[in-house]
Amino acid sequence: NAGVTQTPKFQVLKTGQSMTLQCAQDMNHNSMYWYRQDPGMGLRLIYYSASEGTTDKGEVPNGYNVSRLNKREFSLRLESAAPSQTSVYFCASSEYSRQPQHFGDGTRLSIL
C-alpha cells in the first residue's frame, strides 16, 4: 500500500536507552515531518525536512535528532530516552513544505 510506513509500531525502553524510529514514504514527496502526540496536548512538531538534505527544528526538538537519509526516509533518534518522551510519534510527508498531508499510523513509545 502506498503511503507512510513507520517502524516499529510499539516499543518499550528504559530510561537512558537509545532508539531510532524509522519512517519511509513511497509517494516521492519532498517534505517529511516528525510529530509527537500526547494526551491533552494535541500534535506537536519535533523536526521537519523541507527537502532531501535539509532538516529544521520544530516546536519541541530537545532530546531528539533526525536524519533525512534520502528522499524516502526520515528517521528520528532518541539518544538518551527520558520518561517525558513517552508518547505516540507520527511521521508525515507532503509534496511541498506547507503542511503534512499523509501520516503514518504512529509508533507508540513508552519509557520506564
Next chain:
Amino acid sequence: GESVGLHLPTLSVQEGDNSIINCAYSNSASDYFIWYKQESGKGPQFIIDIRSNMDKRQGQRVTVLLNKTVKHLSLQIAATQPGDSAVYFCAEKLKYIFGTGTRLKVLA
C-alpha cells in the same frame, strides 16, 4: 483513540444529520489551514484545506468556512455517517495542531 486527549470536547450527532465542528486560531497572519480526521489507532488524515484569501471551500460532503474577522474555522459534514466518527482538528502551516481536537460521535 488512546493517543488523543482524555477530555476532548465531544459532538454527538444523529446519523444523517449535518455536523459542524469549530476551531479558533490566534495568529491573524495565518494564511493556510487544514482540517484533519483521526480515527482510533490511526494517524491523522487530511480532509480539506483553505487559504486565507477564501471564505469557503467545498469538498465531498465537507465544507470549510473561514472567518478571518473572528479568527474562526468550521468544518461542516453533510449527512453524517458512522464512518465519520473520529477526532477532528484543524492545523496551521507547520505549527502544532490546535488543541486536542473534537471527538465526533455518530449515533445510529
